[in-house]
Amino acid sequence: MSNYVYPRFPYVCSAEQTSGETRRHPVVVIGAGPIGLTAALDLAARGQPVVVLDDNDTVSIGSRAVCYAKRPLEIWDRLGCAEPMVEKGVSWNIGKVFFRDQLSYQFDLLPEPDHRWPAMINLQQYYLEKMLVEACSRSPLIELRWKHRLVSLKQTDDHAQLAVETPDGIFTMEAQWVIACDGANSDTRRMVVAEFKGQFFQDRFLIADVKMKAEFPTERWFWFDPPFHPGQSVLLHRQSDNIWRIDFQLGWDANPDEEKKPERVIPRIRAMLGESAEFELEWVSIYQFACRRIDNFRHGRVLFAGDAAHQVSPFGARGANTGVQDIDNLAWKLSLVLCGEAPESLIDSYHEERAFAADDNILNSTRATDFITPKTQVSRHFRDAALDLAQHHAFARPLVNSGRLSTPTPYVASSLNTPDGVPDSVAMTPGTNAADAPVTIAGQPGWLLNYLGDGFTVLTFDRAVTAKELSIDGLAARVLAVGRDIADTKGLLAERYGAAEGTTYVFRPDQYVTARFPQLDEAAIAAAVRRACGRPGPVQQELAA
Amino acid sequence: MSLTLTPNISNPDDFYAELIGSQRELAEGEALRMNARLVLLLANHIGDRAILSEAIRLARSPGG
Numbered sequence: 001m002s003n004y005v006y007p008r009f010p011y012v013c014s015a016e017q018t019s020g021e022t023r024r025h026p027v028v029v030i031g032a033g034p035i036g037l038t039a040a041l042d043l044a045a046r047g048q049p050v051v052v053l054d055d056n057d058t059v060s061i062g063s064r065a066v067c068y069a070k071r072p073l074e075i076w077d078r079l080g081c082a083e084p085m086v087e088k089g090v091s092w093n094i095g096k097v098f099f100r101d102q103l104s105y106q107f108d109l110l111p112e113p114d115h116r117w118p119a120m121i122n123l124q125q126y127y128l129e130k131m132l133v134e135a136c137s138r139s140p141l142i143e144l145r146w147k148h149r150l151v152s153l154k155q156t157d158d159h160a161q162l163a164v165e166t167p168d169g170i171f172t173m174e175a176q177w178v179i180a181c182d183g184a185n186s187d188t189r190r191m192v193v194a195e196f197k198g199q200f201f202q203d204r205f206l207i208a209d210v211k212m213k214a215e216f217p218t219e220r221w222f223w224f225d226p227p228f229h230p231g232q233s234v235l236l237h238r239q240s241d242n243i244w245r246i247d248f249q250l251g252w253d254a255n256p257d258e259e260k261k262p263e264r265v266i267p268r269i270r271a272m273l274g275e276s277a278e279f280e281l282e283w284v285s286i287y288q289f290a291c292r293r294i295d296n297f298r299h300g301r302v303l304f305a306g307d308a309a310h311q312v313s314p315f316g317a318r319g320a321n322t323g324v325q326d327i328d329n330l331a332w333k334l335s336l337v338l339c340g341e342a343p344e345s346l347i348d349s350y351h352e353e354r355a356f357a358a359d360d361n362i363l364n365s366t367r368a369t370d371f372i373t374p375k376t377q378v379s380r381h382f383r384d385a386a387l388d389l390a391q392h393h394a395f396a397r398p399l400v401n402s403g404r405l406s407t408p409t410p411y412v413a414s415s416l417n418t419p420d421g422v423p424d425s426v427a428m429t430p431g432t433n434a435a436d437a438p439v440t441i442a443g444q445p446g447w448l449l450n451y452l453g454d455g456f457t458v459l460t461f462d463r464a465v466t467a468k469e470l471s472i473d474g475l476a477a478r479v480l481a482v483g484r485d486i487a488d489t490k491g492l493l494a495e496r497y498g499a500a501e502g503t504t505y506v507f508r509p510d511q512y513v514t515a516r517f518p519q520l521d522e523a524a525i526a527a528a529v530r531r532a533c534g535r536p537g538p539v540q541q542e543l544a545a
Numbered sequence: 546m547s548l549t550l551t552p553n554i555s556n557p558d559d560f561y562a563e564l565i566g567s568q569r570e571l572a573e574g575e576a577l578r579m580n581a582r583l584v585l586l587l588a589n590h591i592g593d594r595a596i597l598s599e600a601i602r603l604a605r606s607p608g609g
Binding site for chain 1 (some may be wrong): 574578580581582584
């Protein structure tokens with residue numbers, strides 16, 4: 001039923017399989033979905049060769065993930081592939097919530113102007129994956145191996161041994177590190193016997209992608225109890241090429257096999273769009289949603305990311321968006337460890353920070369699901385009461401929860417953070433991802449994030465600074481001075497960073513604030529960088545000596 | 546500030562009659578929905594999270 005022609009990527013028998021000579025790779029990624037491909041791009045950008053194994057030879061079947069948020073776009077921009085996504089995708093900021101046949105209220109995701117990327121784009125997963133595959137193909141460090149299925153995995157202290165099945169049989173590979181991005185039903189997770197615990201929701205949803213020429217604006221529309229689908233909720237989203245995503249809540253008693261038959265789906269869509277609407281079904285699936293997390297993101301030499309590590313219900317677009325941020329967090333740490341610039345223990349902070357983020361996402365996603373699918377009659381009354389009131393009174397609108405849309409989770413309690421040197425300033429505390437801002441560089445307009453780069457960077461509002469780079473035990477931290485290297489023409493940089501004369505920020509390679517100080521203090525910066533790399537500080541070194 | 550647990554409503558009989566009277570014509574489901582709206586309206590008016598938590602706790606088990 002699809003109009004989309006799926007590309008077929010060629011299977012190639014690798015030299016190591018042909019020769020039977022076992023090779024040890026620095027990093028093997030399992031799964032060429034959005035998360036696995038992003039992992040390959042981020043590691044390659046840091047100079048690490050990567051092999052990606054995928055058991056299939058095409059992109060995602062069906063559209064699946066749809067919404068990509070500002071932060072993943074910033075990450076993909078750092079990796080050089082955000083522009084075609086935004087160009088092909090559909091940008092939106094406005095969300096509307098309806099109750100029965102009335103507009104209850106609307107929200108604007110990005111009321112603040114002067115941001116480079118939209119709050120959200122909607123793009124079919126197959127387009128996104130194809131763009132990521134193309135970006136990977138341009139890197140000499142990335143090898144995509146299609147029709148390669150991981151069948152078993154064994155570990156020692158310093159590597160993993162992988163048995164991989166291809167059309168030419170089974171062969172063995174070794175990897176210093178494995179990144180498992182093989183989705184919610186991860187086989188890799190079973191191979192390391194990890195626990196994956198959480199909550200399944202007693203409800204079913206029909207997810208349909210529909211091709212139609214429609215008059216709806218490019219906005220997220222969410223209905224509670226609409227006349228065309230009484231007693232349940234419906235979500236409508238636009239994707240590119242006039243494809244629309246429609247989610248119908250069906251309730252727990254719905255029969256999944258019956259409900260995905262076109263003769264059941266088409267009348268539901270017709271009831272929504274009207275008898276005369278012309279549309280074609282692209283893709284249909286029935287889901288039961290769950291919120292679950294792996295016990296540890298690290299199992300020895302195997303690191304889990306994306307849905308393989310955590311699963312959320314889709315309200316809030318926290319699935320793929322969170323997974324991309326897992327990689328943003330992991331790639332620089334793994335790269336520093338592989339280069340011998342950080343101790344292996346730095347990898348444990350990946351679990352610390354991303355499990356914290358996963359728990360935040362699961363909390364938000366569970367609350368949205370509980371609002372959308374009330375578990376008791378009384379909670380349904382409270383939900384309907386909030387919706388009744390929201391239509392007339394502003395106070396009730398924040399209580400209505402049709403999904404809290406994905407924003408980055410600050411690592412407020414991370415052990416990598418240096419205690420805040422500017423505690424009076426509320427914005428941009430250590431653990432927060434860098435806010436973007438328009439700046440001017442060499443007379444040309446640009447954006448801060450493009451100049452923060454992918455290493456340690458010091459951003460200082462100290463006008464007396466002379467250093468261009470600091471060296472911390474051989475690790476370089478670039479110094480970006482406002483007024484010298486970049487001009488804060490609109491004053492928004494200082495505003496967004498709550499900066500006064502002298503304010504100095506230290507960013508990690510994933511563009512998160514790891515420390516900030518009222519003045520540029522080289523010794524304090526060096527200590528902060530050491531801490532963010534998980535290196536022992538001078539005090540511990542003395543004790544060790 | 547903590548949750549007020551001493552008499553604070555002037556003319557309590559009037560208030561009680563108004564509350565009961567407002568729901569006299571309602572079916573049980575409608576009354577439950579109205580109660581939910583009333584809880585949300587009053588909760589927003591109070592606003593103070595600690596007081597709301599104390600009220601939820603005491604409503605659930607009146608003896609504390």
